[in-house]
Amino acid sequence: MDNSGTEVFYIVLLGFVLMxxxxxxxxxxxxxxRQKQLQNQQKLAAVRAEYxxxxxxxxxxxxxxxxTHVGRELHDNIGQLLSLAKMNLASSKPEKVSEGKSMLNQIIKEVRGLSKSLNLDWVESITLEDFIQNELAKLKSAAFCQTQFEKKGDEIQLDKDKKIILIRTIQECLNNAIKHAQPKSISFHLETRPEHLIICIKDDGVGFDTSQVSNGSGMYNLKNRMLAIEGEFDIQSALGKGTEIKLSLPISNP
Structure with a gap:
């Protein structure tokens, strides 16, 4: 009985220890x-804050x-039109007065267009194709360089936040080309693939050594912006051989 009782005791004790x-x-x-959940929540919060x-x-x-664009247009375009309209309206010739009135209608149209551009609501209504075409038209009107545009695939709908970041990235790529590349030609290729939106920006400018680009440069910021919308930024360039930038953004099929 003693041995049996001892065995029972050890069995119970072992069971208790196992429990x-x-x-x-x-x-x-x-x-x-819970710690992993908290860490994940903190990471998600950090990613959202960065986004x-x-x-x-x-x-x-x-x-x-x-x-900056509005100020330039007011000074160079609308200011000039107002001066011409004033001169024509002050003329005693009926045809000049008529031309002056026509200029006033054009000025009103130009001012309305500029006022709309001050509100970022235009981002939702404009397509990427139209935006790129408008940017290229600015370069052409300024006689800065030749421009080309090519599109393949259907237009897609992007949410406003992603479109804002993408539009700003395109603007910054163009600004870099204008400031540093000294190109004779800038071309855009916009392509919609089954799972990606691809935008290629190419110039025939002076180019640069991409290995010398530091993390503190604008290129680093452009990569981070594309990363924020789950996209990719790739740049190919060489001294004397121009620059090609490829923006890739994943898209969901309806």
């Missing part, structure tokens, strides 16, 4: 799981770029 170990294991797993910061910066830069 404690099992309970400790379960509690540990729960704690680890929102990227959107805010892109919106700010688009507004600044728009104000």
């Amino acid at each position: 404690l170990l099992m309970g400790s294991f379960i509690v540990t797993m729960v704690i680890v799981h 929102e910061k990227t959107i805010i910066n892109a919106e700010k830069e688009i507004r600044e770029n728009t104000l």
Whole structure:
């Protein structure tokens, strides 16, 4: 009986110890799981904060770029039209007065267009094709360089936040070409594939050594912006051989 009682005691004790170990294991797993959940939540919050910061910066830069364009148009285009309209309206010749009135209608149209550009709501209504065409038209009107545009595939709908970042990225790529590349020609290729939107921007400018691009450069910021919308940024360039930039953005099929 003593041996039997001792065996029962050890069995019960072993069972109790196993229960404690099992309970400790379960509690540990729960704690680890909760810690991982908390870490994931913190990572998601950090990613979301960075995404929102990227959107805010892109919106700010688009507004600044728009104000610069508006100021240039007011001075170079509308200011000139107003001067011509004033001269024609002051003329005693009926045909000149008629021409002056026609200029006033054109001025009103130009001002309305500029006022709309000050509100970022235009981002939702404009297509990427139209936006790119407008940017190229600015270069052409300024006689900066020759431009080319090619499109393949159907137009797709992007949400406003992604479109804002993409538009600002395109603007910055063009600004870099204008400031540094000294190109004779800039071309755009816009292509919609089954799973990706591809935008290629190519110039025949002076080019540069991409191995010398530092992490603090604008190229690094452009890569981060595309990363924020789950896209990719790739640049190919060489001294004297121009530059080609490829923007790739995943798209979901309806």
